[in-house]
Amino acid sequence: MLLVGLAVALALLLWAWRCRPGGAGSGGGRWGPWGLVLRHWLALRVLGRAVGCQRWHLEQASAAARRSQERLLLRLLGRAGAAEPDPGVFRERRPLARRGSQGGEAPAPPALPTGPWALLRSCCTADSPLQGPVLYLDILSRVFPEALSPRGTARFSWARGCSLPAAAWPLPTLYCTPEEAGTVPSRAAALYVQLVFALRERALRALEAGLASELYDALGVLHASWEGLAQDLALGKLSPRLELPEGTRRRLEGLLAPDAARAAELRAECTRGWDGVAQRLWPRLQVVVVAEPSGEQLYGEALRESECRGLPFYCPFYGAAGALLGVNLWPEQPDPRYLLCPGWAFCEFLPAGPGAEGPPETVLLADVEQGQEYELVLTAQDGLSRCRIGEVLKVAEFHNQCPIVGPVRRLSQTLSVRGEGVPEERFYRSLCRAVAMWPGARLVDYVCAESSLLGASSGACAPHYQVFVELRGVRDLSEAQRYKLDQCLQEDFPVYKTFRLKGSIGPVRLHLVAAGAFRELRDAAGPPGPMARVLRERRPLHFIQSRVVS
Known part of the structure; x- marks a missing residue:
């Protein structure tokens, strides 16, 4: 034990010397092989201790989810100079806001400490910037x-x-x-x-x-x-x-x-x-x-x-609006599921499944029901606002008092020119069915937009969907082939079919774009984020229009 303690002390001194301003390690990671091995060995030793602490923190918090959320809310309100310890009073006094469908430029992430110092700190705290990665590293090492x-x-x-x-x-x-x-x-x-x-x-x-x-x-x-x-x-x-x-x-x-x-x-x-x-x-x-x-x-x-x-693919975290919310403790499962950690963000839930119409009344994390769908509501880190994120989750089961959820859809990514409401994930399935009817075609990428975004350039026809696809294996499609997508949508969405038969929604307009157009769109998009399948801004729409070849 004495030798191990001396080795750890020596490694810590070497780390501090390497990482000091102007030190040998400050030039971007020019570590020799032995320095790298020692640094990694030290971090793994500390990680083993941190994992046990974080597992304990998680079990304690999830077993008392309601109390964990109340403590977090008190911290958030303290930052805002307020004192509303009762979640019911907080929800009554702070009205719901809706986050913009596109959001703004993402803020630069904060500088994060790395190595043994960060892991040692994580032994004493359960805040999300440290707890999430520590749990992830433990899961990764156990399964792989x-x-x-x-x-x-x-x-x-x-x-x-x-x-x-x-x-x-x-x-x-x-x-x-x-x-x-x-x-x-x-x-x-x-x-x-x-x-x-x-x-x-x-x-x-x-x-x-x-x-x-x-x-x-x-x-x-x-x-x-x-x-x-x-x-x-x-x-x-x-x-x-x-x-x-x-x-x-x-x-x-x-x-x-x-x-x-x-x-x-x-x-x-x-x-x-x-x-x-x-x-x-x-x-x-x-x-x-x-x-x-x-x-x-x-x-x-x-x-x-x-x-x-x-x-195998493993998706370790669930986050929304820049906040880390949950961790996937089950990498062997084919569909990712995430444990919402009660100490990471103050969460509320609006019922979003069938029969959920009516005035918005949120339920707390400890009160959601298994099998139900909810729209996520987050409280900002300054404690001043409650925001509807537009993410819909489904509660699969529970770990202690904490829900295990799976993402279902993004409300901002729903096509609706007459209130018909075609979600992105179901539109994607209809598009795949249509592509299967085009001999030799393989779908590479796609986006769509409502015709109103085009303004006068969409023509004097009924509102309709504009769809842009990149295909492999074909150079062009006939009008009859393009119409297959509209037929699939009518078969899959009865409300859409009703509007089409009435003539209040026009047929889908399908455009083929050049190879690589969507990669160029992502390169030009700016801050990283999930691909927007339903475009809400004219700039990306004009960009992809400029790549249309047929």
């Missing part, structure tokens, strides 16, 4: 035993001008991808650079992405640029065609070294095709960790069918 290997995870994510927190941010030695790679000026360049660093590491155990679309686009870069990527690996340099600030390029290239053998392996595997290519490029890969919220289902399905075939 090698997933916490040093430099064993490649991360794909981008945010303009800043770095988004990784799922396992307290354990930075887990990642082979330099943090700076996620802060370059463009999303396309960031994914390319992150892919270069991922390809260097043949022994990867996990692929992680902020969203399924980010991993989908990163592997799309592999499709389009594998020869250039192989050349970059062979030379140990980033492509001169890549637009990067000179200082950023110099620092990133300082972390690379020529690897002709790995470049040859990349060429050999890519020439074999794309089905299962992830497992072939990284033979020790165990899991894909990716957020797959509503709207991103198409990308997850495409990855499972092709590049990531045979790999």
Whole structure:
């Protein structure tokens, strides 16, 4: 025990010296192999202690969910200088607001401590920035035993001008991808650079992405640029065609070294095709960790069918409006389920299932019922407002007094020109049925909009849906084929059919866009977020209109 204590003390001193301003470790992670191993070993030792504490905190909070929520509400109201300890009084005095369907520019995430210091702090607190990642790391190590290997995870994510927190941010030695790679000026360049660093590491155990679309686009870069990527690996340099600030390029290239053998392996595997290519490029890969919220289902399905075939997918967290709300403790389940943690956010619920019409009256987290659907209401961190988020959840079961939920739909992503209400996930199923009737066609991507967003340019016809699709396998569709989508919608939505027969809703107008149009849309979209399937702003609509080819 004495030797272990001395080793920990020595490791902590080394960590502090490396991380001091101007220290040897302050230049972007230039750790030698022994320093990396020691740093990772220390973090894992502290993680083991932190896990036990956080599991205990979670069990205590979930067993007294109502009291946990009341304590959280008191903290929020204290920040606002108010004193309304009774949740009923709070709800009565603070009216519900509705969050904008698109929201504004996401605020820059706060700087987060990493390594043993963050993990040691997590032993004493149950706040969500620490509890969530600690629980996630524990689950990952239990189900995928090698997933916490040093430099064993490649991360794909981008945010303009800043770095988004990784799922396992307290354990930075887990990642082979330099943090700076996620802060370059463009999303396309960031994914390319992150892919270069991922390809260097043949022994990867996990692929992680902020969203399924980010991993989908990163592997799309592999499709389009594998020869250039192989050349970059062979030379140990980033492509001169890549637009990067000179200082950023110099620092990133300082972390690379020529690897002709790995470049040859990349060429050999890519020439074999794309089905299962992830497992072939990284033979020790165990899991894909990716957020797959509503709207991103198409990308997850495409990855499972092709590049990531045979790999398990794990979506660790549920969040909304920038808040972390729940954790997925069951990675083996095919459909993600999340335990809403009562100490993370003050939540209320509006009944949203069948027969839920009437004045909005919320229920508290401890009062929801199994099998029911609810719209989520969150209290802002300043304690001054209660906001309808537009996310609908279904309560699957309970852990102690806390609900286990699954996301159902986004209310802002519902098509409705006459009050018919076509949710995005059901529209997607109707679209897939129509695509199956087009011989040789495969759906790559899509968005839709209500004709009113086009204004006068939509013509003097009845209100209708404008649908933009990217297809593989066909170059054009006949008018009869395009009409199949309208027929599917009429079959799937009786209310829509009634309006169509009356002539108060016009037929769907279907447009084919050029290959890569949706990737370009995501690159130009700005802050990262789930793909908007129903466009509510003219700028992205005009962007995708400019890519129409038929």
